[in-house]
Amino acid sequence: MQKKKVILIFLGILAMLNILAWIAVLDLSGQKFLEVTFFDVGQGDSSFIETPNGFQILIDGGPSSKVLEKLGKKMPFWDRSIDLIISSHPDPDHLLGLIDVSKNYKVGAVVTNGTVSSRPEFLEFKNLLEKNKVPLIVLKKNNQILIGENLYFKILAPLEDFEGREVADFNSSSIVAKMGYYKSAFLFMGDTPKSVEEDLVLEDGALLDSDVLKVAHHGSKTAKSEIFYETVSPKFAIIQVGLNNQYGHPHQEVLEALAKYGIYTMRTDQEGDIKIISDGENLKILSNNKTF
Numbered sequence: 001m002q003k004k005k006v007i008l009i010f011l012g013i014l015a016m017l018n019i020l021a022w023i024a025v026l027d028l029s030g031q032k033f034l035e036v037t038f039f040d041v042g043q044g045d046s047s048f049i050e051t052p053n054g055f056q057i058l059i060d061g062g063p064s065s066k067v068l069e070k071l072g073k074k075m076p077f078w079d080r081s082i083d084l085i086i087s088s089h090p091d092p093d094h095l096l097g098l099i100d101v102s103k104n105y106k107v108g109a110v111v112t113n114g115t116v117s118s119r120p121e122f123l124e125f126k127n128l129l130e131k132n133k134v135p136l137i138v139l140k141k142n143n144q145i146l147i148g149e150n151l152y153f154k155i156l157a158p159l160e161d162f163e164g165r166e167v168a169d170f171n172s173s174s175i176v177a178k179m180g181y182y183k184s185a186f187l188f189m190g191d192t193p194k195s196v197e198e199d200l201v202l203e204d205g206a207l208l209d210s211d212v213l214k215v216a217h218h219g220s221k222t223a224k225s226e227i228f229y230e231t232v233s234p235k236f237a238i239i240q241v242g243l244n245n246q247y248g249h250p251h252q253e254v255l256e257a258l259a260k261y262g263i264y265t266m267r268t269d270q271e272g273d274i275k276i277i278s279d280g281e282n283l284k285i286l287s288n289n290k291t292f
Helices: 002-029 066-074 092-104 120-131 194-207 226-232 252-260
Strands: 034-038 047-050 056-059 081-086 106-112 136-138 144-146 151-157 176-181 184-188 212-214 236-239 264-267 274-278 283-287
Touching: 047 066, 066 092, 081 092, 092 120, 151 194, 176 194, 194 226, 226 252, 252 264
Parallel strands: 056 081, 081 106, 106 136, 184 212, 212 236, 236 264
Antiparallel strands: 034 047, 034 274, 047 056, 144 151, 151 176, 176 184, 274 283
């Protein structure tokens, strides 16, 4: 009888240890991080963000429906909604994929720079938003989006008001957004040209400091500003670019300038999708070819 009692006590202890072990596993698996994935969508931009509280943000959609394949791998099959889309500017290599996303996902709201266009892809996207009653929000310099605890987007550009305007070059109207999460920061540049980068240094130099820079305009030399790279001083630069693209992006001068300032550069044409995980201070990088 005594032996049986000892065995029961021992099994009880094991059971308690097992429960504690599961609690530890659940705590670890439930730990939340900020995840930013720079999609490889060819010659175009598309980035997916999932916040620690599960809020999902898509910045641009790339040049085709390939973004649907990417979202299908990132999101569970039953999740057919995206909380927020940020359309940096209405050039096709950023906008076309958003049309497909809007047809296949319920979108909570769309942020734009306010520009308008007579291009068919812009009109189709606008009509889809109206049909689906998706709120359209125009954000301007110094506006902020607060998402959860200690997570925000600050709009640093466009530097002028483009609401309701159609312009010859949409690149200069690109939304530049800094996303901050505790001590980590990501800077999304759209297709911002060199002139705007240099104006940002003059106007908002102290605000530019970031850990991760999404390099403007796929690494085009028209968007290369060394003083800008020096001011941002990122640890990592991400170039979203298509393999063997006809434009020769990224330009060698851009790669050399980034290297000059000790910025570790990764490219979607070489690495595939690039995921960066932040706990608010430390970053972990994962791609098809590297993890560090």
